[in-house]
Amino acid sequence: MSSKNVVFKKISKDKSVGVYMGKRDFVDRVDSVDPVDGIILIDHEALQGRKVFVTLSCTFRYGRDDVDVIGIAFRRELYLSTRQVYPPLQDREKGIHSRTQARLMRKLGDNAYPFFFEFPDNLPCSVCLQPAPHDVGKQCAVEFEIKAFSAESQDAKVRKRSTVKLLIRKVQFAPESEGEAPSVETTRDFLMSDKPLHVKATLDKEIYYHGEPIKVHVSVTNNSSKNIKNIIVSVDQVSTVVLYSNDSYVKSVAIEEDSVSAGATLEKVYTLLPLLANNRERRGIALDGKLKHEDTNLASSSIIKEGVLKEVLGIMVSYRVMVKLIVGGSVPCNNLMFQVQRKSNKAALSGTQGADEGRGTNRGNESMINEPESGGRGSPYTGKQEVTGRSVRTGRKTKPP
The missing domain is CATH 2.60.40.840 (Immunoglobulin-like)
Known part of the structure; x- marks a missing residue:
C-alpha cells in the first residue's frame, strides 16, 4: 500500500x-x-x-x-x-x-x-x-x-x-545536548529545636518531553522536634508576557502531597505528569500555538538564542519543580528549573498533531x-x-x- x-x-x-x-x-x-x-x-x-x-x-x-x-x-x-x-x-x-x-x-x-x-x-x-x-x-x-x-x-x-x-x-525541538540534572538542598534551624531539618531534591535530567513523567527524588531528614504536616511537590509553569506588560502567570500543572513525623527520615520518588488534559479549564496556562480546531499541548520551554533580546519573544515560558514543607509556616526548598520540549525526531510531528494530543x-x-x-x-x-x-x-x- x-x-x-x-x-x-x-x-x-x-x-x-x-x-x-x-x-x-x-x-x-x-x-x-x-x-x-x-x-x-x-x-x-x-x-x-x-x-x-x-x-x-x-x-x-x-x-x-x-x-x-x-x-x-x-x-x-x-x-x-x-x-x-x-x-x-x-x-x-x-x-x-x-x-x-x-x-x-x-x-x-x-x-x-x-x-x-x-x-x-x-x-x-x-x-x-x-x-x-x-x-x-x-x-x-x-x-x-x-x-x-x-x-x-x-x-x-x-x-x-x-x-x-x-x-x-x-x-x-529539544536541543541535542543538555546540562546536568538539577539538584538543590536546604537546611532549616528552628528556635526551640537543637537539630535542623534537611531537605534535598533532585531530578533525573534537565530536559523532559511532552507527556513524559517527571520523577522528583526527595530526601528529608527531620532531626528537629517539629512535625512536618505536609510536603507539597509541584510542577509550576511560569509564563511572562515580556512585550509591554511584563505580567507573569505562575500555574501549578501537577502536584503531589505527603507528610513526615518528627525525628523521621523520608526517601521517596514522586512522579508528576504535567498534561494539558488536566488543565483545560484554567485561564492563563501557556500552550504551544494552536491551529484552528486543532488540539495542542502545554507550551514548550522558551530558549533565548544568543544575541536576541528577550522582549522580542512576546511570551516567555519556563518550568520549575517546587518542594515545599509545611511545619508551622512553610519551608520552601529552592526551585529546580528544567525544560519541557518536543522530541527531536520526525515522529514527534505528523502534520499538525500535537505532541501528546490527537489530531483535531x-x-x-x-x-x-x-x-x-x-x-x-x-x-x-x-x-x-x-x-x-x-x-x-x-x-x-x-x-x-
Whole structure:
C-alpha cells in the first residue's frame, strides 16, 4: 500500500487565489529553522488583471479588553515579509525548493506558482495563553500566518473576498545536548529545636518531553522536634508576557502531597505528569500555538538564542519543580528549573498533531487533501475543487497526455 502525503488547501471566497501547503508545523532547531514553502493557485478570470502577493507574518496579540482602542484588540506585528507571486518576477522552476512544491506544480498545472520564505533568527515560537471558558475575543498569543491576496498593487486596498489566510506554527525541538540534572538542598534551624531539618531534591535530567513523567527524588531528614504536616511537590509553569506588560502567570500543572513525623527520615520518588488534559479549564496556562480546531499541548520551554533580546519573544515560558514543607509556616526548598520540549525526531510531528494530543478537525473553507505518494509524473487536477467537508481527497484525475 502506498504512503500518503497530507496537503493543506484554502481558497479565497472569490476563487481568485488559493494556498496549498505540505505542512503547517515548522521546526526551530535553535541553529536552523525549517523554511516555509507552498503553492499559490490563481484563477485568471477571477483575477481580472490584478496582481497576486503572499505574506508571512508574525504577530503578538495581547488580547486584553482594557487596552482595546476603538474596538480593535491590541496587537503588534513582529515580522512581515511580502513576495509577489503573479506576475512572476523569476522563472517558475527557479522558485521550487521542495519535492512537495514540485509535485503540486505538476498536478495543479500552469496556474500554480511557488512561494518560499525563511524565518529570521530572532523570531519567537508559536505560543498562546489559554482563556477561561467564559472569555470571548482573541487570546493572548504569538501567531504566524500565511496570507495570499490579489490587488492592483502591494499597497492597494485589499478586498476581503480576494484574501486567503492560513495559520501556521513555528515549533521548537529539544536541543541535542543538555546540562546536568538539577539538584538543590536546604537546611532549616528552628528556635526551640537543637537539630535542623534537611531537605534535598533532585531530578533525573534537565530536559523532559511532552507527556513524559517527571520523577522528583526527595530526601528529608527531620532531626528537629517539629512535625512536618505536609510536603507539597509541584510542577509550576511560569509564563511572562515580556512585550509591554511584563505580567507573569505562575500555574501549578501537577502536584503531589505527603507528610513526615518528627525525628523521621523520608526517601521517596514522586512522579508528576504535567498534561494539558488536566488543565483545560484554567485561564492563563501557556500552550504551544494552536491551529484552528486543532488540539495542542502545554507550551514548550522558551530558549533565548544568543544575541536576541528577550522582549522580542512576546511570551516567555519556563518550568520549575517546587518542594515545599509545611511545619508551622512553610519551608520552601529552592526551585529546580528544567525544560519541557518536543522530541527531536520526525515522529514527534505528523502534520499538525500535537505532541501528546490527537489530531483535531479542519472546518470552514480549509481542507486536508490525502494525496497518494507517486514515484512518477503526477496527474493534473481537472476543474476546480470546492471545499465543503472536513477533509477531502484529491478530485477526479485524468490520464496524463
